[in-house]
Amino acid sequence: MDQKADLLGYLRLRRADLLAKLDGLGEYDIRRPMTPTGTNLLGLVKHVGGVQLEYFSGVFGRPHNRDLPWLTGDSDVDADMWATADESRADILDFYGFSCRHSDATIEQLTLDSLGEVSWWTPERRSVTLHQILVHMCVEAARHAGHADILRELIDGTVGNGPQDPNLPGRTSEEWAAFRTQIETAAREAGG
Template identity: 50%
Template sequence: MTTSKLPPDAKAVLRRYLRTAREALLWKVEGLSEREARLPRTPTGTNLLGLVKHAATVEIDYFGGVFGRPWPHPEATPWLAAADSPDADADALQAEFFATVDESLEQIVGLYRQVWEFADATVDTLPLDAPGHVWWWREGRQDVTLHQILVHVTTELNRHAGHADILREEADGAVGLVAGNDNLAQGFDYAAYTATLRGIAEQFPQEGR
């Protein structure tokens, strides 16, 4: 027998997965210098502190405006107003993906924790079937529920946490799933494993060269 009813603890489960994704992302910037946190590590400029700033922006948008709840601290996020301007250019739209010289690592992390409180208030106040409207999604998909947004945001944060896993390993070799549980095989020779994989790959020609 199947049922479409959600279990009574559905919101608590969704909150737990959201919280885990948040904490995993912040853990990846712990212990880094301002320089290391900001350095772009891909050809498209992906950087660890920028991922945290972007995550804060994502949660403000999805748990705020989508449900008619204005972000109460616009002075802390001037890039949001610039991006929402009708005259916004590519630079303004990109501002959420990096920290400026005047935005410290501590400040961005603190901001994100403040955003958690704002977002959690939305989740605590509204039922899972509460309606919302994502105006920037394509027509036909803009009307959503809190349940859908919780899943969407958690999925996005986990994707960025995966980005952060790789960037942090490249920065200083630090790896792991969450604090206190690296989820790595104990005693495994990763250096030898990597060398084996490189050896396999190098048996194939480099395409286009």
């Protein structure tokens, strides 16, 4: 069993899941804030691309030589969580693709026990292995792909990984409404 290939495979799946949530949506829908804290689809892609690039570049001494203005000291705290009107979808997707390629090259070049240092973590946690960072990024990508699932459902009702997703029962919209009502009733009963 090749653990590194397994982890990279899972990371690639979660990356693809996240990107797929943009499919078929216009500029406004991929950018609009869907939560009180501003969470939006394109911002999630930008964020995951930036986080991934930082973990698989500087942590392991593999500079990416890409300008990331949203990570400078002059930028807003959450500048990586949304796209300005001047940042096109194509720009963000190009950056995300670059981040994936650079990260994959790092992963493929190193062994799971290769050492790195996460300078922004607390001193006792800074020393890491590629294995730790691969697991960390699988979790990070999955977490944000889950956020994107919910945002996409709120935008246009699209759920899961498409109509052929075996993890979703084939319910009609009426059946989904009845199911939601069943859950709402149980919640109200439990809540007194």
